[in-house]
Amino acid sequence: MPDRCGGCLAADARDLVVLNNWGFVLQGGVERSIANNLDFFVDVKEVWLAVDAHGKLSGDVPVTARIALDPSIVGIGVKFRFR
Numbered sequence: 001m002p003d004r005c006g007g008c009l010a011a012d013a014r015d016l017v018v019l020n021n022w023g024f025v026l027q028g029g030v031e032r033s034i035a036n037n038l039d040f041f042v043d044v045k046e047v048w049l050a051v052d053a054h055g056k057l058s059g060d061v062p063v064t065a066r067i068a069l070d071p072s073i074v075g076i077g078v079k080f081r082f083r
Helices: none
Strands: 014-019 024-035 038-057 061-069 072-080
Antiparallel strands (some): 038 072
């Protein structure tokens, strides 16, 4: 089955232009020592980013889109220090 994009075949999109953009990030984290040379950390990021695109569908119908990419990113890890 072919990919769909709002009711049209994805192959029908032509002259697609995706514009670069910038966004905001809010970040926070905690690091805790669990031994003399061992640390544990947690990091959380919230990202607000939107991407603009435009192109044509079959029949030269112009289309534009604004796609919101707003992920929440969580990182967890252990840090080891050689002494």
